[in-house]
Amino acid sequence: MKQIVITGTRKGIGRSLAEHYLALGWGVIGCSRGEPSIEHAQYRHYSVDVSDEVAVIEMARDVKRQFGEVDVLLNNAGIASMNHCLLTPGSTVNSILQTNVVGTFLFCREFAKLMRKAEQPRIVNFTTVAHPLNLEGEAIYAASKAAVESLTRIMARELAELGITVNAVGPTPVLTDLIKGVSSEKMDALLARQAIPRYGKPEDVINAVDFFIRPESDFITGQVLYLGGVT
């Protein structure tokens, strides 16, 4: 049975991804800061802050003991905070960078070690259209995802010798908790900048992830795929 590690599975896109791969018969290893929201015989949950280095190492060690190799890692966990740069506290900056950048890095580092002997090892990171669109009010969130894109491209080279592909998917806004509290006027203006001006759906993200992790995609690495026609 293939094993997929997905961060941030308690809700939103992460939960949809977990349910999708469980339905396909995969073993899903999920994590979130809180308690699990999924009950399934093939689902294993870890309550972990993705930016806590010691906790991530402990999780990886336990996954190794329990499951051996890992086939796929999806670095879905992320947080956002929409605010003008002049009104953004340093604590918010640190928090976003810790979860989105440090968390992604730590999971790549620790779980790549468990993917060395997998047949088609894959890492998919999560970015956002807020970065290429240079969205006002998203300075730190977009900057954190720009860092994730850079990590993706460089790790793609560093991990290529291990046969691991590293790519990123950049969803448009999806109606999840991540954008709750943002006014509808702002969301409409944002959607209007996409070639296909609608909200994304979890299925759109799942489709992109499926593409990156399919066996035939072993010659595709270091790529960032934005949804909705954003370039």
Added chain:
Amino acid sequence: MPKAEMLIMPNSEEVETLVIESVRLLAEDFDLAALQQPNSASALYGNEGVLDSMALVNLIADIEDAVSEKFGASITLANEKAMSARQSPFLNVKTLSQAVLERIGS
């Protein structure tokens, strides 16, 4: 989250034995004739070492796994100074064993 197994504090000889065995297994996998029978003085990475960066990455991951399984300690050999030539713990089996022992004890 499940706790790691109980920590067993090894002595320096036990750690070196673990490192030597990890190097030997790696040498088999990577077909490295110079490290088929490693000992304390065997050069690993750097001027005299025979490991390339990818073999070193594999060795580090193997040793972290072995330490976890044998001694119940979750260590990471990543270190801000690890890749600098003068202070690298990866020069030879002895320096690497010392680094592993320090991480287990910290």
